Each structure stands twice: as C-alpha cells, then as structure tokens.
Amino acid sequence: MEFELTEDFLEQLKNAVVSRKILYIQDQMNELLAPDISIILHELDMHEAKYILQLLDKEFSAEIIRELDEDFRKKFLKDFSSEEIADYIEFIDSDDAVDILNEQPVRIREEVIDLLEDETKANHIKDLLHYDEDCAGGLMAKELLKTNLNWTIDQCIEEIRRQTKNVEKIYSIYVVDNQDKLLGRVSLKKMLLADDNALIADVYDSDIISVESYRDAKEVAEIMKRYDLVSIPVVNVHGKLLGRITIDDIVDVITEQAELDIQMMAGISNPIEEDDDIWTLSKARLPWLLIGMLGGILGAKFIGLFEADIALIPAMAFFIPLITATGGNVGIQSSSVIVQTLAKETSPTLLTFDRFFKGLLVALINGIVISGVVFLINFLIGEATTLSIVVSTALFCVVMLSSLMGTITPILLSRFGVNPALASGPFITTANDLLGLGIYFSVAHLLYSNL
Amino acid sequence: MEFELTEDFLEQLKNAVVSRKILYIQDQMNELLAPDISIILHELDMHEAKYILQLLDKEFSAEIIRELDEDFRKKFLKDFSSEEIADYIEFIDSDDAVDILNEQPVRIREEVIDLLEDETKANHIKDLLHYDEDCAGGLMAKELLKTNLNWTIDQCIEEIRRQTKNVEKIYSIYVVDNQDKLLGRVSLKKMLLADDNALIADVYDSDIISVESYRDAKEVAEIMKRYDLVSIPVVNVHGKLLGRITIDDIVDVITEQAELDIQMMAGISNPIEEDDDIWTLSKARLPWLLIGMLGGILGAKFIGLFEADIALIPAMAFFIPLITATGGNVGIQSSSVIVQTLAKETSPTLLTFDRFFKGLLVALINGIVISGVVFLINFLIGEATTLSIVVSTALFCVVMLSSLMGTITPILLSRFGVNPALASGPFITTANDLLGLGIYFSVAHLLYSNL
Numbered sequence: 068m069e070f071e072l073t074e075d076f077l078e079q080l081k082n083a084v085v086s087r088k089i090l091y092i093q094d095q096m097n098e099l100l101a102p103d104i105s106i107i108l109h110e111l112d113m114h115e116a117k118y119i120l121q122l123l124d125k126e127f128s129a130e131i132i133r134e135l136d137e138d139f140r141k142k143f144l145k146d147f148s149s150e151e152i153a154d155y156i157e158f159i160d161s162d163d164a165v166d167i168l169n170e171q172p173v174r175i176r177e178e179v180i181d182l183l184e185d186e187t188k189a190n191h192i193k194d195l196l197h198y199d200e201d202c203a204g205g206l207m208a209k210e211l212l213k214t215n216l217n218w219t220i221d222q223c224i225e226e227i228r229r230q231t232k233n234v235e236k237i238y239s240i241y242v243v244d245n246q247d248k249l250l251g252r253v254s255l256k257k258m259l260l261a262d263d264n265a266l267i268a269d270v271y272d273s274d275i276i277s278v279e280s281y282r283d284a285k286e287v288a289e290i291m292k293r294y295d296l297v298s299i300p301v302v303n304v305h306g307k308l309l310g311r312i313t314i315d316d317i318v319d320v321i322t323e324q325a326e327l328d329i330q331m332m333a334g335i336s337n338p339i340e341e342d343d344d345i346w347t348l349s350k351a352r353l354p355w356l357l358i359g360m361l362g363g364i365l366g367a368k369f370i371g372l373f374e375a376d377i378a379l380i381p382a383m384a385f386f387i388p389l390i391t392a393t394g395g396n397v398g399i400q401s402s403s404v405i406v407q408t409l410a411k412e413t414s415p416t417l418l419t420f421d422r423f424f425k426g427l428l429v430a431l432i433n434g435i436v437i438s439g440v441v442f443l444i445n446f447l448i449g450e451a452t453t454l455s456i457v458v459s460t461a462l463f464c465v466v467m468l469s470s471l472m473g474t475i476t477p478i479l480l481s482r483f484g485v486n487p488a489l490a491s492g493p494f495i496t497t498a499n500d501l502l503g504l505g506i507y508f509s510v511a512h513l514l515y516s517n518l
Numbered sequence: 519m520e521f522e523l524t525e526d527f528l529e530q531l532k533n534a535v536v537s538r539k540i541l542y543i544q545d546q547m548n549e550l551l552a553p554d555i556s557i558i559l560h561e562l563d564m565h566e567a568k569y570i571l572q573l574l575d576k577e578f579s580a581e582i583i584r585e586l587d588e589d590f591r592k593k594f595l596k597d598f599s600s601e602e603i604a605d606y607i608e609f610i611d612s613d614d615a616v617d618i619l620n621e622q623p624v625r626i627r628e629e630v631i632d633l634l635e636d637e638t639k640a641n642h643i644k645d646l647l648h649y650d651e652d653c654a655g656g657l658m659a660k661e662l663l664k665t666n667l668n669w670t671i672d673q674c675i676e677e678i679r680r681q682t683k684n685v686e687k688i689y690s691i692y693v694v695d696n697q698d699k700l701l702g703r704v705s706l707k708k709m710l711l712a713d714d715n716a717l718i719a720d721v722y723d724s725d726i727i728s729v730e731s732y733r734d735a736k737e738v739a740e741i742m743k744r745y746d747l748v749s750i751p752v753v754n755v756h757g758k759l760l761g762r763i764t765i766d767d768i769v770d771v772i773t774e775q776a777e778l779d780i781q782m783m784a785g786i787s788n789p790i791e792e793d794d795d796i797w798t799l800s801k802a803r804l805p806w807l808l809i810g811m812l813g814g815i816l817g818a819k820f821i822g823l824f825e826a827d828i829a830l831i832p833a834m835a836f837f838i839p840l841i842t843a844t845g846g847n848v849g850i851q852s853s854s855v856i857v858q859t860l861a862k863e864t865s866p867t868l869l870t871f872d873r874f875f876k877g878l879l880v881a882l883i884n885g886i887v888i889s890g891v892v893f894l895i896n897f898l899i900g901e902a903t904t905l906s907i908v909v910s911t912a913l914f915c916v917v918m919l920s921s922l923m924g925t926i927t928p929i930l931l932s933r934f935g936v937n938p939a940l941a942s943g944p945f946i947t948t949a950n951d952l953l954g955l956g957i958y959f960s961v962a963h964l965l966y967s968n969l
Contacts, residue, residue, distance in 0.1 A: 237706055237707050259675065
C-alpha cells in the first residue's frame with residue numbers, strides 16, 4: 068500500500084537508467100505516488116534523477132518536485148533552464164511555487180515568473196514573495212474558493228465549478244462582501260443540504276477564525292490545532308481575504324518546531340539537516356561546545372580556588388568537570404541528530420556507512436577545535452605544559468568517543484526496538500561521564516609516567 | 519479573534535456563578551467556541567464548571583466535553599449520571615465517544631451505551647471499544663460518507679444528503695462494492711465537475727491509500743504526513759471499509775510523540791502531565807536520577823582507583839562527577855517540563871505560584887531520596903562519615919537549587935522572548951555544573967572546618 072524503498076529496487080532502477088529502459092522506468096514510476104518518487108530521487112545522482120523525471124508527465128513531475136527536500140531541490144533544479152522550471156511551476160500551487168522560487172537565485176526567479184503563461188499565477192506568486200516564510204503570509208496559498216454573500220446556492224455552485232479547476236483541495240468556501248472582506252464560510256455539507264435557491268447570506272457561518280498575514284507560523288499552528296481546523300483563511304489588517312493555509316503545511320510547521328526544540332535541547336544553535344555539509348554541521352554544534360568548554364574551564368579555575376583546602380591534589384583534578392561536561396554535550400548532540408534521522412527514516416539500510424563516516428568527520432573537526440582552544444587558553448593562563456597536553460589529548464579522545472557512542476547507541480536501541488530518543492537523555496551523559504573519566508585518567512597515567 | 523483567557527475574565531465569571539447570573543454566563547459562553555470554553559473550565563472548580571456547562575445547549579456542551587483534557591474530564595464526569603453522559607454522547611462522534619467512555623468505570627460505560635437512543639451510534643461505539651488506543655482502529659471514527667461503485671453521481675449526491683447528517687466534516691467520499699470492500703474515493707471537486715448522470719465507476723479515483731486497523735498510530739501519522747492526507751480510510755485485513763481517521767487526531771499523535779521524545783531526552787521514564795500529582799511526577803523522574811546517581815558513584819570509585827597517582831587528594835574530589843551529573847540531570851528534567859508547559863500555555867499568568875511550589879515539592883522528595891540513598895551506599899561501602907555527610911548535604915542542596923534554576927531559567931527566557939527550550943540544553947548543564955561545584959566545596963569547607 069504505502070511504498071517502501073528497497074536497495075534491490077534502487078539498483079534495478081539505476082540499471083534501467085544506464086541501459087535507457089524508458090518503458091520500464093515509466094511503468095515503475097507511474098505505479099507510485101509523487102512523495103514516493105521524491106524519496107527515490109533523493110537516493111540517485113542528479114543526472115539519474117533528472118533523466119527519470121523527464122520521462123514522466125509534466126503535472127506529475129511538478130508534483131514530485133514539490134515534494135523534494137529543499138536542499139536537494141536547490142541543487143537539482145540548477146540543471147534545469149528557466150523555461151523548464153516555469154513549465155513545472157504552472158502546475159504548482161502558489162505557496163509551494165514561492166518556496167521553490169525562493170530557493171533560486173534572483174535572476175532565475177524573475178525569469179521564471181516572466182515566463183509563466185498563467186498570469187493569475189504570476190500575480191499570486193509576486194504577491195506572496197513579500198512575506199517572510201515564518202509568518203501566516205509565507206504559509207498561505209492564493210488559490211481558494213470564495214463566494215459573494217448575496218449569491219444563491221445555485222450561483223455559488225456554478226462559481227465553484229468554475230473556480231475549482233485552480234484549487235487542488237476544497238475544504239471550505241469563504242464568504243466575502245463586494246470588497247472581498249471576509250465574512251464567514253459555508254461548508255460543502257451545508258450547501259448540499261440547503262435549497263438551491265437559498266441565499267448564501269441565509270446559510271453561511273459567520274463564526275469564522277482567520278489569521279492576519281503577519282501572524283507567526285507557530286501561532287497559526289496553535290490556532291489550527293486548538294480549533295481542529297483543516298484550513299484557515301488569511302486576511303490583511305482590514306479583514307480582506309488574502310489566501311488560505313492548509314493543515315498539511317501546519318503539520319510541517321509542528322514537526323519542524325518539535326525538531327527545533329529537540330535540537331535546542333541538544334545544544335545545536337541553528338536548525339540543521341542531517342544532509343547538510345560537514346562545515347554547516349560543525350558550525351551549528353560548535354557554539355554550545357565552546358560555551359560548555361568555557362564553563363568547564365571556569366569550573367576548573369573554581370576548584371583551583373580551593374587548592375589550599377584540598378592540599379596536594381595534582382592539578383589535573385580541576386579538569387574533571389570540563390572532561391565530563393564536554394563528553395556529555397558531544398554525546399547528546401550526536402545522538403539527537405541520529406534520533407531525528409531515525410524518526411524521519413524512510414530507508415534505514417541505505418547509506419549507513421556514509422552517514423557514520425560523516426559523523427566521525429564532524430567529531431574530528433570539533434575535537435580539534437575544542438582541544439586546540441583549550442590548549443591555547445591553558446598556555447595563556449600559564450598552566451603547566453604536561454598538564455595542558457594531558458587535558459587536550461584527553462579532550463580530543465573524549466569528543467571522538469562520545470560522538471561515536473552518541474551515534475551508535477541510538478542506532479543499536481532502534482535495532483532492538485527501543486525508542487532511540489532514550490539515548491539523548493542522562494543515559495548517554497552518565498555513560499559518557501564514565502568514559503571521559505576513564506580516558507582522562509588513562510591518558511594522564513600514560514603521559515605522566517612517560518614525559 | 520482567537521480567545522485569550524485573562525484573570526479578569528475568570529474572576530467575573532466566578533462571581534457570576536456565585537450570584538447565579540444565568541443570562542450573563544450564557545451570553546459570555548455563546549460568544550466563544552467549544553475549545554475556548556474547555557480551557558476556561560479547566561481553571562474552575564468542578565461544581566462551577568458543571569454549573570456553567572448545564573446552562574448551555576446540549577450539543578454545544580457535548581462539544582466542550584469532547585475538548586476537555588482527559589484527566590480533567592475523568593474527574594469532571596464523576597459528578598454526572600449515566601443518563602446525563604448518554605445525552606452528551608449522542609452528539610459526539612464515535613471515536614471521541616469511545617475515548618470518553620474508556621475513561622469511565624466499566625459499569626458507567628455499559629450503562630451509557632445501553633442508554634443511547636441512537637442504535638447505530640451504540641453499535642459504532644461497541645465496535646470501537648475493542649481497539650487499542652495506539653492503533654489505527656483506536657483512532658478511527660465510524661462516521662463516514664460512502665457510495666457504491668455502481669451508482670450515478672446524482673444517486674450519490676442524494677445518498678450523501680442523507681448520510682451527511684451524521685458526519686461532522688466531509689473530506690472524502692469512499693467508494694465501496696456491494697460487500698463494503700474499499701475500492702477508492704471520489705473527491706467533492708470531481709463530483710461537482712462531473713455530469714449528474716455519470717457513473718461513480720467512471721469518475722472515482724482507485725489510487726487510494728488506506729491503513730489496516732491494527733497499524734500503529736505513529737505509522738498512520740507518518741503515512742498521512744508523507745501523502746498530505748486530511749483523512750485516511752481504515753480497512754480490515756480483507757479490505758472492508760471500517761472507518762476513517764481525520765488529521766486533527768493525527769496532529770495530536772504527532773504532538774504527543776514530540777512531547778514523549780523530549781521527555782525521554784530529559785530522562786523522564788513515563789509520559790507525565792504537568793497536572794499529575796507530585797508522587798507521579800517524582801516517580802517518573804526518579805529512575806534516571808538514580809541511574810545517574812549510580813553512575814556518579816561508579817565515577818567516584820573509578821577516580822578512587824587512581825588514588826596512588828593523584829597522591830594526596832582529599833577523597834571528596836572523587837564525588838565531583840556525581841555532584842555535577844546530578845545537578846545537570848535535575849536541571850534538564852525541571853526545565854523540560856516547564857518548557858513543555860510554556861509551549862502549551864494558554865494562560866501563562868495563572869497559577870504560576872502553585873506550579874512553582876509543586877516543582878519545589880517534587881525537588882524536595884527527589885533530593886531526600888537521592889541524598890539518602892547516597893548516604894546509605896557510602897555507609898555500606900565504608901566511606902568516612904564526615905565525607906558522607908558532606909556529599910549528601912551538598913547533593914540535597916544541588917538537587918533543590920538545580921531544580922529551581924531549571925524552573926526559573928525557561929520562565930525568564932520566555933518572558934524575554936527567547937525560546938525556553940534553550941534552557942534544557944548544555945546552557946543549564948554548564949550553569950548547574952558550576953553551581954554544583956560551588957555548593958559542594960562551600961559545604962565541604964564549612965563542615966570540615968567545623969566537625
């Protein structure tokens with residue numbers, strides 16, 4: 068029923084592309100739905116993906132493009148001319164069209180809009196380009212069904228018959244006055260039950276919840292959730308109907324928000340995607356690692372204040388909190404990324420090694436930066452050289468191993484049917500504390516006896 | 519537009535209840551929507567809530583009951599007779615009716631079902647009682663619109679006119695054969711555009727995604743998200759149409775899932791609600807605190823293995839990781855609960871003190887248990903008494919203060935417009951590490967010089 072991508076399927080498809088088995092590819096693809104094909108395209112080279120897409124019907128291809136992941140689509144569409152992109156945009160609702168065009172360079176964006184044959188669509192898109200993507204205006208589509216308050220049900224049905232060609236899904240018919248001011252809605256249910264000659268004014272529902280275009284996407288999501296809405300009209304400050312937001316976009320907002328919260332809990336400062344490049348991933352993780360590291364240094368200095376009390380402690384004891392805190396932070400960062408990936412996973416067996424190797428590279432960069440900065444600070448504050456070497460070496464190993472632990476634990480838990488989110492909690496922190504202490508004291512033991 | 523509950527409004531309403539201003543209450547309530555009134559009822563005493571509800575129209579009251587929080591509703595309906603509950607259930611869709619009845623004692627549940635006048639509804643409810651609430655069957659409603667494959671559009675519209683009275687919202691019309699086997703769907707859009715004499719068989723869409731009743735709720739959510747569905751039909755293993763799941767229920771599943779993940783990240787073992795009693799809250803938090811504590815003790819023992827190397831360290835250094843880890847765990851637990859509460863918050867100014875006091879009580883219990891168990895273990899492994907007192911005293915203070923920090927930080931962040939989820943990350947861990955070390959060494963300094 069729902070499609071599950073297998074490695075076998077992917078291999079056969081890639082072979083079909085190589086040997087140009089056009090009919091085979093078309094048959095295979097036409098049995099699937101657009102979201103499924105978008106999942107497949109993500110696993111292919113750009114030229115393979117383009118080859119397959121161009122074998123399909125334009126409207127269907129447009130739908131597939133709409134479903135692609137933002138980052139992938141940005142790279143993917145680089146290979147297409149403005150004319151080709153415009154051909155697809157003709158079939159895409161204004162809200163999604165704007166999202167796609169906003170990913171393009173300004174020149175391409177303007178060329179595509181100029182090339183659109185459907186003038187209404189071009190105007191819709193130009194209207195929507197103003198809005199920030201995190202507000203109601205940025206989420207709304209201009210395509211909607213509306214009816215004048217003074218019409219009869221019959222007139223309204225005729226008008227819907229005309230309008231409906233442009234509107235993908237019908238949820239509500241909005242009722243407006245002659246100035247396009249939103250007055251209410253009529254449900255299709257009411258229209259079916261009412262007399263054909265009844266006036267809209269007699270059957271419409273004036274209790275309508277709308278949002279102003281400037282409202283925050285999160286607020287819109289809260290409102291739609293609270294009132295169980297599948298669509299919500301968007302108005303300007305004067306109450307004029309501008310567009311509508313549908314629940315599928317709000318489900319995305321809710322999901323992204325939950326992800327963002329979890330990333331925040333994990334100390335990742337920018338919203339990142341698992342398939343961002345390693346620099347982006349490193350940069351998003353470093354700020355909190357650095358702050359945690361500074362905290363650890365402050366902690367070490369603080370213990371140092373009690374040096375007289377704790378007498379003949381070898382100075383390395385000061386760095387215990389630094390080691391454990393860094394291990395904990397790295398572990399939670401790594402595991403929360405894996406947890407998110409596992410939750411979104413459509414093909415868990417694919418590319419596991421690449422992903423794993425990428426995780427190690429990110430850890431390598433972060434480990435070098437963290438241990439380097441600590442070494443520098445220790446040098447600046449005049450810490451003994453041997454101790455500085457011990458601390459930085461241990462810190463590097465802790466970052467690498469905690470990252471490894473944070474990557475492997477959720478994968479193992481998930482394989483054994485346990486919720487991998489478990490691995491982002493105190494479990495990994497506690498394990499990493501012990502691991503960190505083990506590494507730290509082993510390194511110290513080795514280095515002090517050999518230097 | 520959307521309702522925001524203020525303390526003023528609440529006070530006036532409570533006064534109106536005391537002075538029995540029936541018309542005032544009815545006027546106020548009839549201006550609001552059911553989800554808003556459910557929010558108000560949560561802030562009232564049970565008898566105030568019941569008084570208000572009974573002043574309203576039965577259908578509207580039923581809708582309000584449907585919107586109430588599970589725990590609140592369970593207590594609230596205790597005050598109602600089975601006859602009264604049955605009167606409300608008549609107006610509630612089968613999926614929500616089952617949820618409400620499942621909260622009731624078996625006797626009440628059976629009485630209510632027997633009392634239902636609408637026999638179809640009674641049968642629907644009996645059908646649904648079998649299903650686990652976390653599977654597709656447990657999410658579906660029996661109310662749906664269906665049409666036979668062999669009908670004309672006109673016949674179908676007539677049938678819909680008849681069926682639609684029982685169906686709250688129309689998203690899709692399902693197409694079945696004579697044995698009720700699901701064959702596809704017709705969109706209302708297609709029906710409006712097609713000739714009245716056309717056959718359903720000619721216009722219906724056989725590409726339909728359905729789920730079997732045993733499928734996991736999370737899987738259903740993933741499918742509806744992937745394919746942007748607002749409703750999905752549920753079938754039995756033979757493909758017979760059983761019911762439909764609507765997106766509002768799936769939005770709840772997604773939200774609950776995100777909450778559960780965050781709770782897991784925070785080391786809370788059972789799904790808890792902010793308004794559970796303090797024992798439940800304590801019990802849900804303790805397991806990971808104990809494991810973290812055990813880890814801390816292991817860490818202390820591990821450092822102890824290197825006693826010869828680190829020479830004359832006073833033994834208290836061993837407990838540094840225990841102190842910092844406990845502080846971190848407690849801080850993240852407290853803050854993540856507050857973060858969730860803030861995210862769901864409808865009236866942030868209400869009951870803040872109660873909530874705060876409750877948080878302190880939870881911390882008190884956990885602090886006593888943790889420091890008590892550590893004291894016991896230290897006694898059993900023969901640790902020096904003075905050191906044991908130092909560790910347990912410090913641990914108790916750390917639990918209390920970290921919990922305070924974890925509670926206050928997200929509230930402050932949120933007041934200053936910063937996402938409070940920030941407070942559950944390494945920020946609070948780092949701050950709590952320093953706090954913990956400060957407490958630990960201060961307590962040790964004081965006690966060692968006075969004992």
